[in-house]
Amino acid sequence: MAxxxxxIERKFEFSKAASARRGLPDLTGTAAVAAVTDQGTVELDAVYYDTPDQRLAADGLTLRRRTGGADEGWHLKLPVSPGVRDEVGAPLGDTVPPALAALVRSRTRGAALTPQVRLVSSRHVSHLLDADGTLLAELSTDDVVAERGEATAAWTEVEVELADGVDPGLLDAVEKTFRKAGLRVSDAPSKLARALAETGAEPPARPDGRGPGSGDTAGAHVLAYLREQRDALVAHDPAVRRDLPDSVHQMRVATRRLRSALKTYRKVLDRxxxxxxxxxxxxxxxxxxxxxxxxVLAERxxxxxxxxPPTLLTGPVRERLRTWNTARRSASRRRALDALDSDRYISLLNTLDATLDAPPLLDGAARSPRKTLRKAVLRDYARLAARIDSALALDEGRERDVALHEARKAAKRVRYAxxxxVPxxxxxxxxxxxxxxxVQSLLGDHQDSVVARDALRGLADQATDAGEPAFTWGLLYGREEALAERRERELPAVWAKASAPTLRTALK
Structure with a gap:
């Protein structure tokens, strides 16, 4: 990956009462800024790429090819939070780098990425330093000219970008100083957003939920939730491809929430x-x-x-676990990426969009959200209760393990419902x-123990075949077995709290 x-930055512009010709106020003495050093001026030429209907811009992403400056090349900027973006770079070339194209695939879905806007900027750069001469932030004043076909626009903006590890409070202090000098925080989140607006090419509006199922109805509530999860699914795609922590989990959760809601609200949407x-x-x-x-298994x-204690670690157990996990993670990650690169995945996203744009609403969609959603939640709850009762009636063993796993899935569905x-x-x-x-967490720990015991048995077999002691793997197996038994003993009490009549009657 690139x-x-x-x-972490903040963009400013001069108010109508102020003028860029007045220049910027001296930031020396602002927070920890001890000196402001002039770094000269650089000329930048950037072409921004997007689909013809500007799908990247609609989601706040920017993809550009820029020449000039120390970091010329391709840059994809992914929003993290207001004022915070991840910039993924790739070497300069004539076509969109495949690695960057993959990161926006959940948005483009096969549509071509073509030049949309050109921004030519004259950037004057200064460095904000502390008393030790350490860089705190880069201060840039950009005179920008935007070109989109025959339409053009020009403006001046100021940008303060923090150096790594610097307290974001510095931006608040700079903003306070700038406000006194007639500068305000820019309304536009990026140069591209401003260029599109000022050249008459507003990005497409995000779906607002109007149309079938609108208003204070069960259908409106369900569709709003489904759209939220659809957006989360799409947004987590680049993070999974970048192998960011917890990204696969979050994308999988969005997928499961969507599927669960489609089942739960069968009186609202046609199954x-x-x-x-x-x-x-x-x-x-x-x-x-x-x-x-x-x-999850490897971490456990x-x-x-x-x-x-070290005295109970016999043989190269850490090395064996590392080798075992590396081989399995390599195959499992490849499988996840193959799924995201498949036509089947893109077809799913398109079908999901089409379903939400023209939802197959039933008569229940027009009814009161409180009554309809309450019935749906209680129906899922009754299903969970039946599964837990069935599991607890079984003797300990594989059959009960399977039943408890099914109860865990039912608990997750009730939780999601x-x-x-809640709205x-x-x-x-x-x-x-x-x-x-x-309840779900307890049952999840139980199921993780079942899976861990299967893995530990396999690791013990591998160790034995290699002539290594299997003692440690057997010891961990016994600990997992004891843990699972404890979770089974704890379940009745935890379930009693979750099945208290007051919890259910409060929904009415």
């Missing part, structure tokens, strides 16, 4: 139309799950090894979700 940097979408979401979750499950086994209903049902739904989450 180089990535985290940008005959949505079941095929749910099937594809299940496929995606499974493909992502292989990598996520291996990640490593933690257990760390807990053991309750969380999705309509308020605190009672939030309390139910919190209580059921404890």
């Amino acid at each position: 180089d990535t940097t985290r940008e 005959e139309a949505t079941d095929p979408v749910g099937d594809e979401l299940r496929w995606l979750a499974a493909e992502l799950g292989v990598d996520r499950d291996q990640e 086994l490593q933690a257990h090894l760390t807990e053991l 309750a969380e999705s209903a 309509a049902l308020g605190k009672p739904a939030k309390r139910l979700a919190k209580a059921v989450k404890k």
Whole structure:
């Protein structure tokens, strides 16, 4: 993957009462700034690429090819939070680098990336230094000319970008000084956004939920939730490709929330139309799950090894675990990326969009959200109760393990249903979700122990075949077995709290 940097910056512009010709105020003495050094002027020429309908701009992403300056090349900027973006760079070339094209695939979906806007900037740069001469931030004043076809626009903007590790409070101090000099924080999140606006090419509006199922109805609530999860699914795609921490988990959660909601709200959306979408979401979750499950399993086994005193670590156990995990993670990550690179995945995203743009609403969609969503949540809750009762009635063993795993999945569905209903049902739904989450967590730890024991048995076999002691793997197996038994003993009490009548009656 190309180089990535985290940008924390703030953009300013001169108010109408002020003029760029007055220049900038001296920032010496602002917060920890002890000196401001002139770094000269550089000429920048950037061409911004997007789909013809500007899908990247609609989501706040920018992709450019820029010449001039020390970092000329291709740059993809991904929003993290207001004023914070990750910039992924690639060497200068004539075509969009494949690595960057892959990071925006969940948005472009096969549409061509072509030049949309050209920005030519004359940038005057200064460095803000502390008393030791350490760089705190880069201060840039840009005279910008934007060209989009025959339309042009020009403006001056000021940008302060923090150096690595600098307290973001410096930006607040700079802003206070700038305000007194007639500068204000720019309304535009990026140069591209301003260029599009000032050349008459506004980016496409984000979906606002109007149309079928609008208003204070069950359909409006369900569709708003589904759109939120669809957006999360798309947004986490680049993070998974970049192998960022917890990214696979978050993308998988969005996938599962979508699928769960399509099942839960079968009185709102026609299952005959949505079941095929749910099937594809299940496929995606499974493909992502292989990598996520291996990640969780390896972390669990490593933690257990760390807990053991050195005298109980016999043989090269850490090396064996590392080798085992590396081989499995390589295959599981490749599987996840293959899924994201597949035509099937793009078809799923397009079908999901089409379903939400023209939702197959049933009569229940027009009804009161409170009554309809409450019934849906309680229906899922009754399903969970039946599964837990069935599991607890079984003797310990493989059959009970499977039943508890099914109860865990049911608990997750109730939790998701309750969380999705919070806007309509308020605190009672939030309390139910919190209580059921404890059941889900307990059952999840139990299932993780079942999976860990299977892995430990395999590691013991590998060690034996290699002539290594298998003692440590057997010891961890026994600890996992004991942990699972404890979770089973704890379940009735945890479930009793989640099944308290007051939790259910509060929803009514």
